[in-house]
Amino acid sequence: MAVRIEKTFEVSEPIDQCWSLLSDPRKIVSCVPGAKLTETVDERTFKGAISVKVGPSLTDYKGEVRIVRLDEQAHVLELEGKGQDVRGKGGASMKMTGTLEALEGGGTRVAAVTEVTVVGILAQFGGRLLTDVSDVIFKQFTERFQQKLKNPDAEPQGASEPVKAVRVVGSALGHSIRRALGGSDES
C-alpha cells in the first residue's frame, strides 16, 4: 500500500536558517511527533523509533533512516527510512524529498514529497486512513518546525510523545467525512 503525499508550507525565517534545521537529523527529529533517534551509525545513517497511535492501536516502529542526498546549494534533502513494528504487526518504508526555496521578502517555502509504503494490519484499512493520518502528522510537524525555528534551543511541546490517539483519528475521520461530503481539503 503506497501513499504519495505532497505538502508545502511557508515560514518567515530565511532559507539558511531553515536549511540548518532541516538538514540535521538530530534537530529535525524533535519536530516529528512521537519520534526519537536512538543511534548514530555514521554521518548519513541513523537508527530511530517512532510511535503512532491510530485509534486504540499503538504501534511502535523501530528502524533506520538514511540521508541519500544532501545538496546545500540546491537546498534539497532526500531521505530513505524503513522500520518494522517491534511486535511484528507490520512495517513501513518511506522516501522523502524536501526542497527549500527562498521567497521574496526573506521567508522560505518548504516543499516535501513523501512516498510511504505500509505493510500489515494498518494497510488493510486502505489508503483512506493512511492519507488522513499522514496529513495530521504533517500538520503537527509544520507547527513544531515553526516553533523550533523561533526557539532553536527549546524542546517543542510533547517532543517524543506519540501522536495522540483520539486527536489523530478524530481529525482524520473529520477530514474523511468533510471530504466525502464535498468539503474542502483544508483542515
Place this chain on the structure above:
Amino acid sequence: MAEKHHIRVRLNGVDKEADVEPRLLLVHFIRDVAGQTGTHLGCDTTNCGACTVLLDGRPIKSCTFFAVQADGREIMTVEGLIHDGKLHPIQEGFRQEHGLQCGFCTPGMMMSALALLEKNPEPTEEEIRWGISGNLCRCTGYQNIVKAVQYAAAKMHEGVLV
C-alpha cells in the same frame, strides 16, 4: 487490568447483575455473562447486524456497545419474544414463510423487524427492505424474510398480540 464495574441490566424482563470490565461488549455480556446465546456475532466491523438487540425499545448493534453503557437500562433479545409460551407473530411469520435457513442471522433480523413494525405497523415492501438493511443474510436472499415481516405485520394488525 481495569477495575471492574458493577452493573445491573434488565434483560428480557429479568434483572441481571454482574461485575464487568469496562471494555466488555454488550454482546458478550448477553451471551457469556447472562448465558443468553440467541444473539450472535457475525463480524468485527459492526456491519452484519447479527448482534442486533433492542435497547429501551430501539434496535442497536450490541457488538458496538459496552455492557457498562447498558447499566440501568432494558435490553430485549430474541429470547424475549416468546410470551406465555406463545410465539410472537414475528417468530410465526419467519416459520410460515420460510424466512430462515441456517438461522444465524435470524435473531438479529427479527429484532430489527420488531422495531420496524412497532414504528411502522403497515410498511411497504420497500420500507421493510430498508428497515432490515442493517441485517445481513447469506442464505435466504431476503425475499422470504420480507414475506415473514409482512405476515407478522398482518397478524399484529389483527391485534393477536395483546
Place this chain on the structure above:
Amino acid sequence: MIQTTSPEIGGMGHAVKRKEDARFIQGKGNYVDDVHLPGMVFGHVVRSPYGHARLKSIHIDEAMKVPGALAVITGADLAAAGLAWMPTLFHDKQMVLATGKVLFQAQEVAFCVATEQYAAADMAELVEVEYDELPVLVDPHKALDPDAPILREDREEKSNHIFHWEVGDKQGTQQAIQGSPVTARVDAVFQRCHPAPLETCGCVADFNPVTSKLTIWLTSQAPHAHRTLFSIVGGIPEQNIRVISPDIGGGFGNKVPIYPGYVCAVVASLKLGRPVKWIETRSENLQSTGFARDYHMTAEIAADRDGTVKALRVKTLADHGAFNAAAQPSKFPAGLFSICTGSYDFPKAFCEVDGVYTNKAPGGIAYRCSFRVTEAAYLIERAMDVLAHQLKMDPAELRLKNFIPSDKFPYQCPLGWTYDSGNYAAAMNLALKMAGYQDLRKEQAEKRKKGELMGIGISSFTEIVGAGPGHTFDIAGIKMFDSCEIRIHPTGKAIARLGTKSQGQGHETTFPQIIAQELGIPQQDIVLEEGDTDTAPYGLGTYASRSTPVAGAATAMAARKIRDKARKIAAHLLEVSEEDLDWEPGKFFVKGAPSKAKTIQEIAFAAYTNLPEGMEAGLEAVHYYDPPNLTFPFGTYICVVDIDKGTGEVKVRRFIAVDDCGNIINPMIVEGQIHGGLTEGLAIAFMQLISYDESGNVQGGNFMDYLLPTAVETPHWETGKTCTPSPHHPIGAKGVGESPNVGSPAAFVNAVVDALSHLGVTHIDMPIAPWKVWQILREKGIT
C-alpha cells in the same frame, strides 16, 4: 413415477414447514460458539502481517504476563510433535503454525491460550515476532517468471507451478478451430472472493485426560472425514475422537477444510487437559480461510457462420495461494471444471489448467461452486454471448440452436462426462415466456434509440453434482459414498441418521419426507439427526450439492430395505404370501381385498412383538450409497438491467430463474435455496473482491470492504421450474443448492455487456462496480 402422498404423510413434493425452525426462532440454536463447558479456556491466533518473510524469532514473555495467560504455542512447539505441517485435502501440505517463513498475510504464527477470551486477545497483541521481509508474489501471471521468488522451499521442485491438467482432444480441437470460419474469444477472470457464511469458523476441543477421549465441536460440513483426518494427522485413535457438528450458521464450502486454528485448539486441549474454544473473527475468516475462484480463463469457440458450434478450447491459470488447500476429489486438480462445454453439443473440446502458488491465503474451492463448476459455467455462458454478439445473433437463438437435444441423453460430452438427462430447450422456453423476452427486446431497441441503457442477459447452465462414483471419486482417499440409517420404533415412529451435515439446507425436514414417501410414515413422526460421528453412519458430508443425490439415494434405499422386511412381516400378519400383497404409502394390502391390510405402524409394532419364525427383531436398515454417476441439474436464467448513464450504477430490474433439479422433495426449500444462491451470484457479479496489493496486503479483508448485499440491493427473484428426473437416481432427484450460484453470475454480466454492446463492449470482468461502468461510458463518450 413418484406417487403422491397425502399432506398428512408429507412425502415428496409437499411444502412441509421446517422442523429445525422451532429452535432457531427462539434463539435456542446450538452453534459452536454457544457451547460452554466447565473449565473451558480460549485461544487466539497471532498472525503474520507480511505476505512473505522469514520468521526470525518469537518472544512470548510479555504475552505470558497477561493475567489468565496459560500458554503460547508456536511452530517450533508443534514441530517437536511433528505437527507443524498438516496435509491439505489436495496432495499438498500446509503449515499449521509458521516455521522458517510466512507465506501470506494473516498466516497463523502462534496460538495464545488464556482463561478469558479477552485475555487471549491481549496475549496475541503482546507476542513479539521478528520478520525479515522477502519479495512478494501476488500476480499469478508472474508466478512462473524466471525471476519470480520461489515460495515453497519445502517442496522438492523449486517452482511456483503446482500442476498442469488437461482433458479432451487437443489436436482435433485445434484443427476444428483452424477449419472454422468464426472464432469467438473471451478472456474472463473469475475474481477471488470468499463465501463468508454469517457464522465464522471455530471449534471447542475437549480432551478428557481421564477417558482419553477427544470431543471436538466443530464448524464442519464433513464431520466424519474430519474425524478420520484428525486421527491420522494427530495420531489419536479414531475410536477416541468424537466430532460434533452442531448447528452450523452457513457453510458454502468455507467449512470443508481443516484450519490451523482447529489443530492448535486440539493441541492446546491435549496439553492442558481442558476444553479449548477457538472462534475466529470475521477478519480472520476473510483473510485466512478457504477462499473461492481466482481463475484466469480464456475460452475460444469455433463456429460456423450460422452459429453452429464446432469446438471449444479453454486455457486457465489457477491461483491457489500459498498452499493448495482446495477441497476437491483427489483425481481432479481443477475440480469438475471440465463441465465447461455446458449445455451445448460441442463436437470437439480441449481444456487445460495450470495451478500456481502466490503469497495469498490458501485454498480455491468454495462458495457454492460444486468444485469449480461456477467457473466453468460462467466461462461458457460468457463465451456464448460473445459469440452471439459477434455473429449479431440473438443470444437465446444461438443457445437453442446448440443445445444438446433432449433425445440425446445420456450424453457423452467431449471432455468425458456422461450427462444423465436434460431438456434445455424446455427450461429456456419457459424462461423466455416468463420474461416476456420478445417484448423486452423491443423495449431495448426503443430505449437504445433514445440513448437509454438497458440490457438482457441469458445464462443456460448445466451443472454437475452429486460426487461421486467410487471408481472415480475420493477425497483424501476416502470414497465419496454417503449413508443413511433408519430405525423404526415399536409405535411406528422413526429416527434416521445421515452421513451428511446441513448448514441451513433443511435436512431435518426434507430427508424424513423421502422416508415418508417410501414408507408412508408421516414425516413429522421421523426425527433426523446428523453431525455426531459417534452415532451417524459414515459419510462425506454436505457440499457440492451432493446430499440429495447421494445421501438422499441412500435414504430411499435404506427405506426400501425396511419395506422389504415390512412386506414379510405383513405377509405373516395377514397370513398370505408376499406375492399376494400390494403396497400404497403407509400400508400393505391383499391384492383384490384392500380391507385386508396392515399399516406400517402395525407392522412396526409386530417387528418387536409378533415376528415370523426365525426372523430377527427390529425394523431398521442402513445403506451406503455409491452413486453410479453424477447428476446434472440445469436451467435458464434471464436478467434484465438498467444502467444509470450518470453514475454507472446497474439496477437489476428483473431476474427470472427457471431451474430443473429433477424430482423435488420440498418445493418451499428448493425455492429458498434458489433465492439464496442468486443473491450470492449477485454479490459476486457486482460487489465482491478479495485482492492483494503489491506488498501482499489483503484488501477486502473485513466487512467494511468485502460487500454482502442487503435486502435493499437484492432484487425480487422470479422462479419457475421444469422437471427432468435423473434416470439413475432412486427418487429421480438431482440436487439444486448450488445451481443458482453456478448459473447467475453469467446472467448478470451478460446483461450488463448486452446493455453496452452497441458501444462495442464485449466483456467486463467482475465485480462490475459502478466505477467500472462509469469509466467505460466516459471512454465511449456517453454522459
